[in-house]
Amino acid sequence: MNYKIRFVNPSRNYQMIKDEIDAAYFEVMTKGDLIDRDQLKRFEENLATFVGTKYAVGLNSGYDALHMSLRAAGIGRDDEVIIPAHTFVATASAVVNVGAKPVLVDVGKDFNIASDLIEKAITPKTRGIIPVHLSGYMADMIRIMEIAGGYNLVVIEDACQSLGSTMKNEDSTRLKGAGAWGVTGCWSFYPFKILGGYGDGGAITTNDPDVALFARRMRYNGEDRETGEYHGHGFTCLLDNLQAAFLDVKLRYLPQWIIRRKEIAERYRAELSEIPDLLLPHYNDPRRDHVYQNYTVRSKQGNEFSEYLKTHGIEVLTQFRKPYYKHQALNLEDQGFPETEALSREVCSLPMNVEITDEEVDYVIATVRSFYGK
Ligand SMILES: Cc1ncc(COP(=O)(O)O)c(C=O)c1O
Structure with a gap:
């Protein structure tokens, strides 16, 4: 696509x-x-x-x-x-x-x-x-x-x-x-x-x-x-x-690129945090710093949400809808992992990179909000 x-x-x-x-x-x-x-x-x-x-x-x-x-x-x-x-x-x-x-x-x-x-x-x-x-x-x-x-x-x-x-x-x-x-x-x-x-x-x-x-x-x-x-x-x-x-070369840019990632994460947080069915990746641990390699949200609407974004031209990742231990050929013990199973149905990573423009971030935000009728 x-x-x-x-x-x-x-x-x-x-x-x-x-x-x-x-x-x-x-x-x-x-x-x-x-x-x-x-x-x-x-x-x-x-x-x-x-x-x-x-x-x-x-x-x-x-x-x-x-x-x-x-x-x-x-x-x-x-x-x-x-x-x-x-x-x-x-x-x-x-x-x-x-x-x-x-x-x-x-x-x-x-x-x-x-x-x-x-x-x-x-x-x-x-x-x-x-x-x-x-x-x-x-x-x-x-x-x-x-x-x-x-x-x-x-x-x-x-x-x-x-x-x-x-x-x-x-x-x-x-x-x-x-x-x-x-x-x-x-x-x-x-x-x-x-x-x-x-x-x-x-x-x-x-x-x-x-x-x-x-x-x-x-x-x-x-x-x-x-x-x-x-x-x-x-x-x-x-x-x-x-x-x-x-x-x-890229490593020299990393500190400033991390700052940009945090800025994008803040924009997502400011505009999306009041949506009850959407859980954002912001945690209250003052000891730990998030650099947002991925901005992975949890949507109660799972595939319906991620497909909506895709059909509106936004490339998102849904890693991992099927947990790796459920792939039969891997022959791993599935002991039932409730949190992993719940989040696997809901994960969706929004575009997060240093190439994206503010206007594009705004478009992602507007599209997420429109899905939730905001
Ligand atoms: C958490 C994690 N572990 C291991 C790997 C393996 O890295 P690579 O694809 O470079 O082999 C990746 C990346 O793909 C990863 O995200």
Whole structure:
């Protein structure tokens, strides 16, 4: 369908920063710097600084970041890993693909894992927790780190949707970024993400030098690039140098782009908050900061609402109408997760990107209001 308002608009975004992206392209192409060169190292340094960790290691997807983190933690056969029932399927697939069992836990009203349900899911086989910071809003990492500490569990943050989001640290003295709490933070640079590349991309961030070294070797088929020694059977999952050069340009814009996202979220809130059948993603936790990678509302009218927006030319996402654990081929245990099931019927993410104009935001608002007869 030819939408009047796109969910994200990569070509318009490119026009906004064309000179710098073109310069990055010409630099890489004229030097012929394709694999593991300065641009990748620069981006990794800048990403680590942005997140607040010592190291970042570029990989070729968010899935690989999760997979690599589980391997670095030595999680495998006979282990259990706790994950939220509401997330993108890759969180679960990474656990299954290292031979471990994902144990699902329901989410709360903020779409993130309900921390008060985690302890009930812990068994003697539990080795780790993967909290997912969904849509730009962190899971309650203070509580999760406390639980993990009590049971000696590894925490791997699936921060693929939340670059730039923060939570106040344990004693509220400073803000601590998503991806700086667990043994690793896992990032995706899929084009729809808040830091989206021009194709697939990913990274881990970590403070652990051994984990960083493990990922650097394993992304390169296990090889130490300086000595040529293989340190295990690895993978080919390195972030392309060209992609890193583009991402480094975009990372410089991220702080101002987050401000713009918050402005759009405020416009939505100001105009839509009095509609009783619509629940907006604004939460009253002064410790946590939402960066609105997605502006996901819950409409009691479910598909009727999302279809109405689509037929009026607005591209919306309804992730995920069918929870991943209900897909038979995935062979996961459906224990009945009431919050996940309720929100799956109702979710609808409105256009949220830095390319959108104020007039387009107003059109989205007017269309939502007209659906509700306002
Ligand atoms: C929460 C979450 N986890 C994992 C991933 C996987 O990232 P990728 O698509 O880069 O493999 C994504 C993004 O698609 C995601 O949103």
